[in-house]
Amino acid sequence: MKRISKSEIATFGENTRLVIGGREPSDYHGFVNPPVYHGSTVLAPTVKDLLGHTQRYAYGRRGTPTSDAFDEAMRALDGSAGVVTCPSGLSAVSTALLSCLSAGDHLLMVDTTYLPTRNFCDRVLTRLNIETTYYDPLVGAGIEQLLRPNTRAVYLEAPGSQSFEMQDIPAIAGIAHKHGATVLLDNTWATPLFFDAFGHGVDLSIQAGTKYIVGHSDAMFGVVSASRKAWPALKAYYGDSGLCVGPDDIFLAMRGLRTLGVRLRQHQDSALRVARWLASRPEVQHVLHPALDSDPGHAIWKRDFKGSSGLFSIILQPAPDAAVAAFLDELKFFGLGYSWGGYESLAIPFDCKEYRTATDWNPGGPGVRLHVGLEDVADLIADLDAGLARFRALSVP
Ligand SMILES: *Cc1c(COP(=O)(O)O)cnc(C)c1O
Secondary structure, three states, X not given: OOOOOHHHHXXXXXXXXXHHOOOXXXXXXXXXXXXXXXXXXXXXXXXXXHHHOOOOOOEHHHOOHHHHHHHHHHHHHHOOOEEEEEOOHHHHHHHHHHHHOOOOOEXXXXXXXOHHHHHHHHHHHHHOOOEEEEXXXXXXXXXXXXXXXXXXXXXEEOOOOOOOOOOOHHHHHHHHHHOOOEEEEEOOOXXXXXXXXXXXXXXXXXXXXXXXXXXXXXXXXXXXEXXXXXXXXXXXXXXXXXXXXXXXXXXXXXXXXXXXXXHHHHHHHHHHHHHHHHHOOOOEEEEEOOOOOOOOOHHHHHXXXXXXXXXXXXXXXXXXXXXXXXXXXXXXXXXXXOXXXXXXXXXXXXXXXXXXXXXXXXXXXXXXXXXXXXXOHHHHHHXXXXXXXXXXXXXXX
16 A cells, blocks of 8 residues: 555545544554554653653653544544644543633633533633633624623634524634634534534634544543644643543544544434424424524524534423423433433433523423434434323323
């Protein structure tokens, strides 16, 4: 096989990049996958080499051939200037924020952010004298009115956590940059395959790798990818903070990455079929899924995104909690559990009322978030059909 240069990789299609990124079998005796290095200490041949840092690797925490292979595969996918890996998605969020914020700074955070991200801002950033203002995800160019002289970062998540509002990412990024603020995006839902963060003005793109990158619900993982401008500060903070990921989890993440394209397209197709079926049901008031034409965020989604993943929500007709429990408790294929992005279907009831502060959450009925896995769609629909019959039986007429 011919060796492929890193610059040439960027010219290939995304599935080709997923397959060949971070891999050079001739360097490891022809084995297809890079070896997994378990290690802390790295020996130097002489004092001169030890003190002069003449070797590529100096210490396990500072990078290994295993972590380098993942970082390179991820860069081949998302076109970033640099990548760091973190032990969870939430640690990727906190790493990205702390890489660009200091005491006295102001952060604009989308109101529909993942709840633990909000908790980090309210509990940790507050303690560091970094002030957070939450903003409406639909603010668009109106973000300009919220910027202050000390606003150093604007954080987005699209679609919104649980409620799936789309954000006008290029409009917000353009204004943030005009004021010198760093633009951060939690891009876990779309992944780099379905949303090109750096092509739309994002400086720091976050992936909860636990979800679609790992893809099998068997490891925790996070990634922060940086633009050229944001990379030096991210790299420096990451090195100083002591973060690193164990080699076996990196191995699982890299294994997941190879099949991300086919899995995500199947999640997309199956979720759309389930979502359209749910939209036709009398028990369902709304389906919150930006790839449906009826969704208020559809035009933005269509303009900026290349696909949709397996996660969306529904708002049921008003009903007592017991009806929602009857719907969910007896499902055969949709497990009741947090997280998502694995091969299996999941469901959780949700209510954003308690924690949204810049917007009102009042959808007029109970919310259920679904992750559509890789099971056969006919089986999933039959499962939901039986669940909605149980829901209807306990709904007040
Ligand atoms: C799950 C999730 C996270 C956090 O990831 P963990 O690996 O669970 O820490 C961050 N952002 C979004 C959008 C998520 O869904």
